[in-house]
């Protein structure tokens with residue numbers, strides 16, 4: 001999701017600066033009353049609504065036409081958003097300790113914790129500097145190119161090579177090439193951290209990590225423990241998948257390229273960041289369990305284009321009882337990469353006016369991965385629309401993991417049965433294809449988990465000062481090895497800043513949300529299929545067309561951020577705990593298969 005935040009150019013959630021503990025406002029003489037708090041919040045929401053709308057238009061233009069001037073405009077708007085947010089957060093401090101209604105306490109808490117990257121209050125110069133830095137990094141990423149065989153290639157083109165090539169030398173060249181985009185960002189990144197930490201500390205947080213972790217309706221250390229619990233639950237599944245994939249890559253490429261033991265070479269996994277391995281499905285497919293179709297080829301063969309993919313995605317949501325997307329969605333969205341200008345192509349969903357001006361911005365390609373991403377982005381839009389009757393500060397996800405999980409949950413219903421209903425395949429493969437189907441999904445979902453975790457593990461270390469700028473790159477790869485069991489294809493240059501070659505670092509978007517989303521979406525799926533009365537294996541369950549489930553789902557979405565996230569989870573699933581068991585159960589038959597296949601191997605790295 002894309003929404004204008006304090007941080008400036010980049011962001012994905014309605015957000016404002018936090019404020020706690022500084023105690024620097026609120027004159028004792030004029031003790032504020034509950035009525036003052038009501039008025040303050042009403043004014044704050046009105047100002048924020050206006051500011052977000054203005055800054056969203058600016059960011060939209062900037063990201064759709066990256067130029068010197070749109071960077072300038074976006075930096076200015078983003079600085080204004082930051083300054084307003086910090087100011088309001090500081091002002092809200094004076095209502096601390098008042099016996100306010102729960103809603104209002106929650107709104108003040110949202111003001112306190114929603115900032116992604118605050119600057120110190122009352123300092124326009126530093127706010128401008130921060131906004132310039134964040135805009136510049138994002139635009140450098142968006143316009144990034146690397147020349148292969150005399151042709152300057154953009155990220156999609158480079159990613160396509162990483163997805164399709166089986167030539168280790170070519171893979172290494174392209175993988176390393178994309179990472180030449182980010183060294184110029186390193187000094188900016190370090191300065192951003194410096195400013196952001198000052199901002200966070202003024203607002204009463206230890207650092208930005210503490211602030212980011214304070215957005216989950218529990219103390220930050222408890223949230224970190226929750227994340228550890230989840231990782232412990234799913235880690236065994238990842239270790240088995242890693243082991244199995246490593247063996248198959250060894251068989252394909254030989255010991256010199258991919259040894260039988262130890263970590264996996266990152267560029268062999270079919271994705272620029274090794275976060276989604278589904279592109280190497282053909283290399284690792286279970287030998288006797290072929291589903292008999294390849295969604296990318298089918299979409300192409302059936303003449304799907306980007307627009308038809310988005311329309312098909314919309315059709316899923318309307319089948320659940322959601323209203324169709326507004327006409328303006330189709331007029332204002334960017335659905336394919338324009339030929340003649342620089343664009344931030346990383347897929348995003350926008351809510352420009354916080355009501356109905358919802359859009360996506362995506363350089364859609366006709367393939368299975370983008371079919372999934374279309375459902376993902378639309379999930380953001382349908383969520384935004386569902387909570388548009390909430391007050392401004394509650395027009396947000398129950399937590400950011402929920403926002404990311406909506407569309408992915410819907411896409412879990414893209415089963416063979418559903419593809420047959422769409423007329424994309426003529427025959428639904430039988431149970432002997434189950435392991436193949438699950439393998440495909442695991443390459444996307446299970447492979448992602450340690451990646452989803454280690455991105456913010458790195459940032460938390462950086463924000464806490466445990467990793468200094470001279471250690472940025474080494475710490476990045478130490479975590480990649482520790483969690484994902486992957487290594488770069490060769491030594492990294494001294495000036496490398498590989499974190500900046502991942503969108504969410506360059507664009508300053510928190511990442512824990514995706515880890516949480518990959519857990520939550522399976523909880524949603526389990527609950528939805530139970531509601532639908534499904535008794536077969538979960539990976540074969542599609543809720544397409546189920547209006548009853550749709551209505552219940554919508555009830556959760558309409559709550560927005562008005563209640564603590566466990567309330568929202570309970571409304572749809574009946575449980576208040578985020579828990580990895582649903583995901584583990586979903587993949588249980590695959591786990592059995594992987595263990596059999598891995599027998600005799602020494603798994604791990």
Ligand code: X8Z
Nearest residue numbers: 001275346347348373376514
């Ligand atoms: O960034 C995204 C979405 C937009 S919120 C396309 N995702 C993460 C990524 O690409 O790194 C979805 C999966 C993880």
Ligand code: ZN
Nearest residue numbers: 001376380404
């Ligand atoms: Zn998203």
